[in-house]
Amino acid sequence: MxxxxxxxxxxxxxxxxxxxxxxxxxxxxxxxxxxxxxxxxxxxxxxxxxxxxxxxxxxxxxxxxxxxxxxxxxxxxxxxxxxxxxxxxxxxxxxxxxxxxxxxxxxxxxxxxxxxxxxxxxxxxxxxxxxxxxxxxxxxxxxYDTAINTVIAAVDKIRDTADAHDRLFFIEVMGRDSGCIALRASIATGSEAVLLPEQPTSIEDLIKQLETGAATKKSSSIVIVSEGHKQGGAYDIAKLVKEKFNHYDTKVTILGHLQRGGSxxxxxxxxxxxxxxxxxxxxxxxxxxxxxxxxxxxxxxxxxxxxxxxxxxxxxxxxxxxxxxxxx
Missing domain, CATH: 3.40.50.450 (Rossmann fold)
Structure with a gap:
């Protein structure tokens, strides 16, 4: 009834x-x-x-x-x-x-x-x-879909300046326990690497990926970092990488609550x-x-x-x- x-x-x-x-x-x-x-x-x-x-x-x-x-x-x-x-x-x-x-x-x-x-x-x-x-x-x-589109729009703009200056950008996106945004944004923006809470990625493996790109004349690199990555956020990862790999000028961008807003x-x-x-x-x-x-x-x-x-x-x-x- x-x-x-x-x-x-x-x-x-x-x-x-x-x-x-x-x-x-x-x-x-x-x-x-x-x-x-x-x-x-x-x-x-x-x-x-x-x-x-x-x-x-x-x-x-x-x-x-x-x-x-x-x-x-x-x-x-x-x-x-x-x-x-x-x-x-x-x-x-x-x-x-x-x-x-x-x-x-x-x-x-x-x-x-x-x-x-x-x-x-x-x-x-x-x-x-x-x-x-x-x-x-x-x-x-x-x-979820809107947040990904927001990240994509931001990364596309960052890619422009990264290419112009031979820069390596670490871009932190939301996802304390979930790498869903980071993973899809990585595919959609053509990033060189993505770091997820669900999947361990060593700094050594990340550096190998970046070195391969540099050796094949990549003019820039984008690494998407989910905020919940086990080795820290984008600033932490960037510092560890820069100590061992200094091919590019390294920058960090935290997108933060930008991802929550918008139409x-x-x-x-x-x-x-x-x-x-x-x-x-x-x-x-x-x-x-x-x-x-x-x-x-x-x-x-x-x-x-x-x-x-x-x-x-x-x-x-x-x-x-x-x-x-x-x-x-």
Whole structure:
């Protein structure tokens, strides 16, 4: 039997990601289309605790599909990890007669959502919104494609100046535990090497790669470094390399939070719309404690338990091999 859902709230939590606004738009308008009263929670779980919950209509989400960030704002909330904070959040939901919750975020967001559902029986659906693409159950997460495109645009510009001055650039990208951005950006920009958290690369092996390029008259070299590489960030790696290999003028660029912002790509806008649409429809079917994701080209459900337990998955073996083959 379908649940009697009349009121649904949506929130964004954790790190922002391009496409979150497009997803909020899809959630709100899908709910309204189905006769549901829709609410937005400002500043994630902190907003639930502070009772910062507002009604939303179709016009509340006009002209936001192209915007980065999140109109609902986001925050990391330690108080929500406590029983007292979670109980207060639940009381605020009840005060608004909210029957179900759509949460957009990463593993920390889903951990909170799962515990909230288990403690208070709240119906909840998660939507993967993180540029790291490190949640099991979806081939792509919101913001991942846009973040890669941002890195590509930056590296293409850096390549111009690297070629002009015979320079070696170490470019650090986000990915504390996941090398997804670094790996794909490396392929797309034709970098000479990539350093990933999941794969050990010795300084000696890196220097051999760079020496091979120098011997074959490469006018510049680009090394993409994921911030979570075991031997340190771009500055650390650059220092170690420069001590033993000084063929090029060595420079370091940290792209940082530049990767989180900007207008979402067409892929992220469509993915966000599909996942937002699916999340509401799954709640109306009776689903709860599930994540909606994209597998192949189909929307699929993954339990929050499974998405969190297996959230680190292997990088594509063909891409890993390509980084060596295509960089000669």
């Amino acid at each position: 379908k649940p009697n859902i009349k009121n649904i709230a949506v929130l964004t939590s954790g790190g922002d990601a391009p496409g979150m606004n497009a997803c909020i738009r899809a959630v709100v308008r899908t709910g309204i289309y189905n006769g549901i009263n829709m609410f937005g929670v400002l500043q994630g779980y902190q907003g639930l605790i502070n009772n910062n919950i507002i009604p939303m209509n179709a016009r509340s989400v006009s002209n936001i599909i192209h915007l980065g960030g999140t109109i609902l704002k986001t925050a990391r909330c330690l108080e929500f990890k406590t029983d007292e904070g979670m109980d207060l959040a639940y009381e605020n939901l009840k005060a608004h007669d909210i029957d179900a919750l759509v949460v957009i975020g990463g593993d920390g967001t889903f951990t909170g959502a799962r515990r909230f559902a288990e403690r208070h029986g709240v119906k909840v659906i998660g939507i993967p919104g993180t540029i790291d693409n490190d949640l099991y159950g979806s081939d792509f997460t919101l913001g 979402p790509s067409s892929f992220d806008r469509i993915l966000a719309s599909r996942l937002g649409f699916a999340a509401v429809n799954e709640l109306l079917k009776g689903s709860t404690k599930q994540m909606v994701g994209l597998r192949g080209n189909e929307i699929a459900l993954t339990s929050l338990d499974e998405a969190l337990a297996a959230h680190n998955f292997k990088l594509e073996s063909d891409l890993l091999e390509m980084t060596k083959v295509l960089s000669i």
